[in-house]
Amino acid sequence: MTLPAPLAALAGGLVVSCQAYPGEPMRSPETMAQVAQSALIGGAVGIRAQGLGDIALIRERVDLPLIGLWKAGDADVFITPTLSHAIGVHAAGADIVALDGTRRERPDGLSLAETIRRLKDRTGALVMADTGSLDDALAAVEAGADCVGTTLAGYTSDRPKLAGPDIELIGLISAAVGVPVLAEGRIHTPAQAAEAIAAGAFSVVVGTAITHPASITSWFATAVHG
């Protein structure tokens, strides 16, 4: 398959998701840009970032393909939940707009296919569909997604939430779709990242285990004192 440049550049590589959550000390564009710059030095081939401020500053500072998303609202569908959020993510500088790619109802009432169609008509953006099952992924490709992620595996009712990545799902989706599959979600070790590639993933997205010191610290603290 001939892929658009920002996607082709991710082949066989590591994308680092640089996110801090509401109320956390690292929740600032400046900090997330520094984290993204550090990921580049370490060998990341792409960055995934959340929120318009983070996306805009990382776009300015880091010369890597940028997957952007905007977490909003308290509905089940919260990753770039509406068309207008998706347009905002593209306008902030993302090469690839990540959005909820499940079959669940979206807050603005548009179908996934309509969302992707209108987004592409207006902006020409590439789309990463964050999915939670094989059926989600098949439907997302049908709806026009340029690539799919296993981002929501274990966060919807379709798959169990494993301690580590859902390697079985990564393999199932990779074998079934004709677009790049980004393995994402609870990849906590280099061995798991390699396992995801061996299962057929096009590239691997790691967040928490690289960019969330509070979680990493808690893993060690628990190991030390139980």
Ligand SMILES: CC(=O)N[C@H](C=O)[C@@H](O)[C@H](O)[C@H](O)COP(=O)(O)O
């Ligand atoms: C489910 C959800 O909201 N996932 C979010 C999607 O952007 C992020 O909170 C995750 O950190 C990201 O997917 C990377 O995964 P992990 O941090 O497990 O490596």
